[in-house]
Amino acid sequence: MSEANLNNTQSSDAMAAALDSVHEVKIGDVVKGEVLAIEDRQVIVGIEGTGVEGVVPQKELSSQPIEDIADVAKVGDQLDLVVISRIGNDKENGSYLLSKRRLEARKVWSEIEQKFANQETITAKVIDVVKGGLVVDAGVRGFVPASMISDRFVRDLSSFKGQELTLQIIEIEPSENRLILSRKALLEQERQAKLQAVFEKMLPGDVVEGEVARLTNFGAFIDLGGVDGLVHVSEISYDHINQPSDVLEVGQKVQVKVLSLDQEKGRISLSIKDTQPGPWDDIADKAPVGSTLEGVVKRLTTFGAFVEVFPGVEGLVHISQISHQHIATPNDVLEEGQTVQVKVLSVDPEQQRLGLSIKALQEKPAGAKDSEHEDVAPSDYVMPEEETGFSIGDMLGKTLDDK
CATH class of the missing domain: 2.40.50.140 (Nucleic acid-binding proteins)
Structure with a gap:
């Protein structure tokens, strides 16, 4: 074979080898691209093994906002990219629209799907507060509905903006870019664990x-x-x-x-x-027998009036100790809310009872008849049992026993 024919054969083989090494670019392919130039708001790359170029718009370089492309790419860098679409119809010399951001999102979705399968949690930052809940950045956009933010009602969601939250994956659908997350479920689990610890100790x-x-x-x-x-x-x-x-x-x-x-x-x-110290603590010192106190009529019953002499301390003025004159009921001379002066007749700290008198501080009018209950001893004036504090005998007075 002549030298000329040999050279032609070698040249043909080299061309064939070069053509074999050129791969067809398809939508969705993951390719490597070498940065050839940086133009206004986009990067021009040579797609490795294809002999064609591609374009990466600034917004497709990162999931995060970019002010200067030079912060994320420079001439000579090798970038992993995904083919989004073809630009123009020239198959040999045409170029392609590429994305680094979407390739990264693919990886994130894959990782999140794996965590979902393993029932693991993720951490995401709240980037926006909307009417229905929180928008978070988990490498991809995620959403936390308002009903899943807390285990208690939250009136103002704006306090969550900028916070890093640990979240449970509730629903995931990468093809629709749908990621629903919950914080409430984790808080409830944490609360149950803490509650258990509290009940144990x-x-x-x-x-x-x-x-x-x-x-x-x-x-x-x-x-x-x-x-x-x-x-x-x-x-x-x-x-x-x-x-x-x-x-x-x-x-x-x-x-x-x-x-x-x-x-x-x-x-x-x-x-x-x-x-705190109870209102009846040291009552014998605060209200000794024979002392005069000022109080407020709190309740009126058929058998007497309950007068509050200290916060939380009520004593009974039996109907026989209200007036020197005969009265049918305490309502005849007293009304709730009225301020009165009372004399302490008896003190029972253990039973929390005070026997009081209004008439003991008043001068008995000339010719006034004694009350029909005059023979009731101060010790018979006791505080109520149950709600009223009185036994039947206390309510009716000792006179019934004497009849």
């Missing part, structure tokens, strides 16, 4: 420190370390209060006594007032 009667977490009209929720217990409004103070916010504020540290634990319902009942 806490007993009724224990006094512990907590922090006021929330205030409602019916009471205050106290954080005991990730678990809330309720102090009903009636257990906040011995003094009458209209609403918890009158005496408490969110974030305040308080001492509370554990009243009851209901593990099945996850409820803890607490009391603040039981950690």
Whole structure:
């Protein structure tokens, strides 16, 4: 074979080899591209093994906003890209639209699908607050519905913006770019674990420190370390209060006594007032027999009037001790809310009872007849049993026994 023919044969073989090494570019292919040039808001790359070029728009370079392309790419860089579409109809010399962002998203979706299958959680940053919930960046766009954000009602979602949240994957569909996440489920699991720990170490009667977490009209929720217990409004103070916010504020540290634990319902009942000195403590010193006190008529019954002489301390003025004149009922001379002066006739700290008299501080009018109950001794004036505190004998008076 002549030298010329040999050279032609070698040239043909080289061309054939070169043509064999050129791969056809297809939509969806993952390719490598060498950055050839950076133009306004796009990168020109040579697609490896194809002999053709591609274009990567600035928005397709990263899932994060880019101000300067030079921050993420420079001439000579090798980029992993996915083919999105063809630009023009020239198969030999045409170029392709490529994306780095979508290839990265593919990998993220794959990782999230794997975590979903393994029941693992993901961490994502809240990038926007919308009407229905939170938009998060998990490498791909995710959504947390408002009903799945917390295990309690949240009025203002704006406080979550910028936060990194640990989330449970509820629904995933990469082909539709749908990723639904939940924080509520994880909080409930965490709360149950903390609740279990509290029930294992806490007993009724224990006094512990907590922090006021929330205030409602019916009471205050106290954080005991990730678990809330309720102090009903009636257990906040011995003094009458209209609403918890009158005496408490969110974030305040308080001492509370554990009243009851209901593990099945996850409820803890607490009391603040039981950690404070009771209104009947030292009552014998505050209201010794023979002393004069000022009080307010709280309740009127057929057998007498209950007068509050200290916050949380009521004594009984038996009907026989209201007036020197005969009265049919206490309503004849007294009304609820009226301020009166009373004399202490008897004190029973153990039973929390005070016997009081109004008429003992008044001068007996000339010619006034004694009350029909005059022979009732001060010791017979007792505080009510159950709601009223009186036994039947107490209500009717000792006179019945004498008849």
